[in-house]
Amino acid sequence: MIYIYNDFGGTHTTVLAASYHLNKLDVNREPTKTEILASHNFNKLVYKDRGKLYFHGTDEEGNQVYTMGRGRSKILIPGIYNLIQMLLDENVLHEKIILSNTSPTVPLSMTMGGMLSRWLKIDFIGVPLLVMGAKQAYKDIVNLVHQTKQAAKISASQLVMLENKGLK
Template identity: 55%
Template sequence: MIYIYHDYAGTHTTSLAAAYHLKQLPQSERKLTRDEILNVNYFNKLTRKDFGKLLYHGEDEEGNSVYTIGCKRDKLAVPAMKELTLVLKGKFHFNEKIIFSHTSPTVPLPMSFGGFFSRGLKIDFIGVPLLVLGAQQCCDNIYRLVENTKQVGRTSFNEQVITLENKMFK
């Protein structure tokens, strides 16, 4: 199985989701510390040139690959990837289930502003504290989103490509 967490920039909630998925963060709904957040791979480290790139984060305990991607505002990116996957599955007969899980519904306002200041304007002394605050506000939602995503992966037997919008985590 392949898990792909996606959002606007692919560097904040997606990185946290991948870290939870791979058990690189405490497996609970407790608030993360500043150091735990800032030490997550790719967290607040990606730039504009990284939009649209699938980033491999590792393999989970069941041997499933975990990726992230920043899609910007392009609402067609994930449906296009899904369609391409279905074409490739039909042509090359591979049976890997792929789950796209949207992390944007978990983003609180401080994280949006923090990303804008830090990644957009390169003003880290304002952006990073807002990103940390935002991550602390939403880490429990991200943890639950990841647990839900993994559960869907384990229980959806008939579907080969699944897209989760995760609107219940707003």
Template identity: 65%
Template sequence: MIYIYNCYGGTHSSVLAASYHLELLDDTREPTKDEILALPNFNKLVYGNRGELFYYGSDKDGNEVYTVGRGRSKILIPGLYNLASMLHKQKLLDEKIIFSSTSPTVPLPMTFGGLFSRWLKLDFIGVPLLVKGAKQSYKDVIELVNHTKKVAKKDNSEVIILDNKELKKK
């Protein structure tokens, strides 16, 4: 199985989700500032990285975990879904793929932190906001990861898109 967590920039909430999925972060407590800032690609990707898949590792069940930033695109994830479906139909791919949006977990501090840090290059304002947002959202991100794994195991589809909007309403 292949998990692909996606968000706007691919450098904040999706990185957190991949890190919880791979148990790089402890899901029993709030992450520390140092743990957050040490994550691979956390707050490091730029506009040109949008659409690029980043591999983070394999989980304890051997499933591969990736992230991708989709920007404002409404077609990137459906396009990847269609590509994966076509490869399945042609028997060129036999791995189940789950696209899981982490955007519903993004709190306001993370949104503004990304704006200040990635767009305006004002890390002294943006990074503290990103850390605050990561700490504020950690339970929601863990819930999203657990939901993603649960759906992946239950759903027999070859390719799945989860927008996870229902998680935000809780």
């Protein structure tokens, strides 16, 4: 199985979701600033990285975990969904794929921190806001990862797209 966590930038909530999924962050407590900033690709991706898949590791069940930023595109995820479906239909791909949107877990502080840090390069204000947002969103992201894993287990479909709109 392949999990792909996606959101606008692919560098904050997706990275944290992948870290919780892979048990790199403890799901039973709020992460520390050091743990957040040490998460693979946290606050490191830029505009040109959107649409790229980033491998984060293999979980305890042998499933691969990826992240991706989609930017403002309304067609990227549906396009990827359709491509994967075609590959499944043609028997070229045999893995179950789960696309999970982490955007509903993003608090305002993380949105502001991301804009200040990634777009305006004002890290001394943006990074503390991102850390605050990561701490605020911790339970929501852990819940999203849990629900994503559950949906993957119960779905009979080889391709699942989770919008996660009602999570907060």
